[in-house]
Amino acid sequence: MDTEVAIIGAGLAGLRCAQVLSSRGVAVRIYEASDRVGGRVASDVIDGFTIDRGFQLLNTAYPALRRSVDLSGLDLRAFDRGVRLEQVNNRRLLLDPRQNLFSGPRTLRNLPGTFQEQLQLGRTLAKLAFGASPHLPEPELPTAQWFANSRFSGPLVDEVLQPFLAGVTLDPSLSGSSTVTALILRSLLRGRAAVPARGMGALPGRMAMDLSPGTVLTQCRVAAITPTGLSTSHGEISAAVVVLATDWPMAQELLPQLGSSEMNAVTTWWHALPESPQSKVVCLDLEPSPITNTVAMSAAAPYAPNGKGLIASSAPGTRADSATDGAVREAVARCWDVEEREVELIATSIIPHALPRMSVPLNLTPPLEVAGIVVAGDHRATASIQGALASGERAAKGVLKKLGRAKKA
Numbered sequence: 001m002d003t004e005v006a007i008i009g010a011g012l013a014g015l016r017c018a019q020v021l022s023s024r025g026v027a028v029r030i031y032e033a034s035d036r037v038g039g040r041v042a043s044d045v046i047d048g049f050t051i052d053r054g055f056q057l058l059n060t061a062y063p064a065l066r067r068s069v070d071l072s073g074l075d076l077r078a079f080d081r082g083v084r085l086e087q088v089n090n091r092r093l094l095l096d097p098r099q100n101l102f103s104g105p106r107t108l109r110n111l112p113g114t115f116q117e118q119l120q121l122g123r124t125l126a127k128l129a130f131g132a133s134p135h136l137p138e139p140e141l142p143t144a145q146w147f148a149n150s151r152f153s154g155p156l157v158d159e160v161l162q163p164f165l166a167g168v169t170l171d172p173s174l175s176g177s178s179t180v181t182a183l184i185l186r187s188l189l190r191g192r193a194a195v196p197a198r199g200m201g202a203l204p205g206r207m208a209m210d211l212s213p214g215t216v217l218t219q220c221r222v223a224a225i226t227p228t229g230l231s232t233s234h235g236e237i238s239a240a241v242v243v244l245a246t247d248w249p250m251a252q253e254l255l256p257q258l259g260s261s262e263m264n265a266v267t268t269w270w271h272a273l274p275e276s277p278q279s280k281v282v283c284l285d286l287e288p289s290p291i292t293n294t295v296a297m298s299a300a301a302p303y304a305p306n307g308k309g310l311i312a313s314s315a316p317g318t319r320a321d322s323a324t325d326g327a328v329r330e331a332v333a334r335c336w337d338v339e340e341r342e343v344e345l346i347a348t349s350i351i352p353h354a355l356p357r358m359s360v361p362l363n364l365t366p367p368l369e370v371a372g373i374v375v376a377g378d379h380r381a382t383a384s385i386q387g388a389l390a391s392g393e394r395a396a397k398g399v400l401k402k403l404g405r406a407k408k409a
């Protein structure tokens, strides 16, 4: 046997599974198709700018994240809790009063919707944020339906909830599960959204440091699997247990019994500005531009060289042609009060398979084992860093059980 446990994919799910198994003395190897660890969480440096694989943030309240890394080792840089609603001649800041005590009255004035809706939103968010366990909406519904039943409508949905969540779930129709939306809102309210100073890729980089050298074999593509072996670009590998921790479409290709996969896509445009803006909140562009949100990464983290600014602007879907690029540049200039000629495109991240679609009804605990293969990945939990890490932990537990090495309760 080549290894006790063979894991396919060194994304967060595969890395977390390997971390847990290694800590229990299990011999494990990860076979990774690309040239590095991290999967969808990665960073490149382009012309001195740190460019993540699409705009993404980690949340300090994710329980599985806290179990996976020492957050103090990531040198986290937090964004402010709030959003800016951007319209021509109408710029409204909605700041969480915990961010700035004196912002409360202004935020209430700026928040669209009737007083009744604002009160109801406050109640809903307070229940989500401060309950000891998540106060999930019952029954589970498409998010848009949950909002309608909660009597959220009109500008409160159209100008705040829809554009904000479209940027997070990449589902502008809000057809995804209310359970996932509630969990997202809960973690945003309980934790801080942040990036490591050196880019999101520092997270998987740090996790990989817990593994012995040689545990991850990169540039090794897996072409076929059985419960006890893999066919790879480096030859045949035998193992006592196989863990499939790829993204959903590849998992379905290697293990068709998983059924069809549905993914949401995103495009992020990265622009340099001559100077960094100061605002550390996500800006929602309510004008009819191609972008949903735009964020000054350099206001929170040292993502840009020499005092320059780095802006990440995103939209669900894959769309980067010269007409769209031009319209995005125009929107960035408008949102950040600069001339269009000062906005320089550094990179575009086009990610067709960004997030698994979280359709209703959602099964948060699908079978761990399918046709003798242990399956992990965000598509087996929630479409998030938390979901990927938690699925890796669940897979590790299942492997230990299969190997007869589970801890006695």
Ligand SMILES: Cc1cc2nc3c(=O)[nH]c(=O)nc-3n(C[C@H](O)[C@H](O)[C@H](O)COP(=O)(O)OP(=O)(O)OC[C@H]3O[C@@H](n4cnc5c(N)ncnc54)[C@H](O)[C@@H]3O)c2cc1C
Binding pocket: 008, 009, 010, 011, 012, 013, 014, 031, 032, 033, 034, 037, 038, 039, 040, 041, 053, 054, 055, 056, 057, 058, 059, 220, 221, 222, 223, 245, 246, 247, 250, 266, 351, 353, 354, 355, 376, 377, 378, 379, 382, 383, 384, 385, 386, 387, 388
């Ligand atoms: C643009 C974007 C923004 C996001 N924003 C956030 C956010 O703000 N907050 C949040 O919590 N989450 C966010 N996410 C989600 C989060 O990044 C993912 O849920 C998580 O990283 C998924 O990890 P994973 O291990 O399940 O899968 P992946 O990261 O996809 O890892 C799978 C690995 O398998 C490898 N692989 C695939 N096929 C093979 C093969 N045949 N052989 C060998 N290896 C293979 C891949 O190369 C990859 O390394 C975002 C994701 C994207 C793309």
